[in-house]
Amino acid sequence: MSVLFETTALVLSWRPYREHDRSYSAFTRDHGKIEFVARGGSKPLAKLTPHLETMAEVRLLLVDGRQYFTVAGTDRLRGFRSVYENLTKTTLVQNAFAFVDLGTRTHELDEDLYDFLMNWLEFIEKIPEITAERAGFLLATFALKFLSHLGYHPELSHCLVCRLAVREGNYRWHALKGGVVCATCFDKDREQWFAARLIDDVTLKLLRFALTQEFKEQLRPHLSGNTLAAFHETIESLIIAHFPVIPAVSMREACKHL
Ligand SMILES: [Zn+2]
Structure with missing residues (x-):
């Protein structure tokens, strides 16, 4: 027997399925x-899909069938017009949500993550025109x-290793181990840390800032070419080392042509 249920959602991604x-x-x-x-057959897709974009919070009426859920109705609860109308903003939301889709499994309750995604949408909705570099950042x-x-x-x-606070200019980054190692510990066991690479103070500070400060603060840091490249390389190395799937397009690439 099929069961109907209702839920509030943010669409992460979609793809064609079967023919229609x-x-x-x-x-x-x-x-x-x-x-x-x-389903394209029973109810015209055109009636459902306008609400099923990544730029809105929607209410879904779903039929819990044996094999999968089917959508029976949708309602837009909150639209993000500025995200919808601006290519840079649409790119930022779609790529971020596609990334979340890759990194999560179904039916794992996570209210904090829902708030985090909502936070991102609200932030992107409000930002002014930004450069491609800022978008990538x-x-x-x-x-x-x-x-x-x-x-x-x-x-x-x-x-x-030693848990001591790292001193300026005296550490390396190791993506697989997920952090920095000081010069002393690196020298003690170079074989263990052979993949660790130098990272400069400005890049490390930018990473700390990105990790700890709210989204709205991220419009402030000055982005110089070299630092930004090192910043991206560090985060990409973290994704490659720990993420279940490597995205087809990097964060940098996604924003390159904006
Ligand atoms: Zn150490």
Whole structure:
């Protein structure tokens, strides 16, 4: 027997499914991530899909069938018009949400993550026109915070081995071990730390800032070319080392042509 239920969700992504249908992934406050199908045959997709974009909080009426959920009705609860109308903002939300889709499993309740996604939408809705560099920086910052939320919080202040606070210019970054190692510990066991690479003070400070400060503060840091490149490389190395799937497009690439 099929059961109808209602939930509030943010659509993470969608893809064509079978010939006329679409398969959706959405994050809900009360069920975590869910997947459902919008049928093209029974009810015209055109009636359902305008609300099923990544730029809105929607109410979903779902049919819990044997094999999968099917959407029977949708209602837009809150639209984010500025995100919808601006290519940079749309890119930022779609890429961030696609990243979350890759990093989460279905039916794992996580209200904090729902709030985090809502927070991101609200932030992006309000930002002024930004450069492609800033957009890439914001997206990478989102990825860093999300990784931290998943449990891959990088250690950026204390040496992973001796736990002493790292001194300026005297440490290396190791993505797989998830943090920095001081020069003394590195020298003691170079074989163990052979993959650790130098990272400069400005980049480390920017990483700490991105990790600890709210989204709205991320419009402030000055972004110089070299630092920004090192910032992206560090976060990409963290994604490669810890994320279940490596996104097809990097945060940098996604924003390159904006
Ligand atoms: Zn140490």
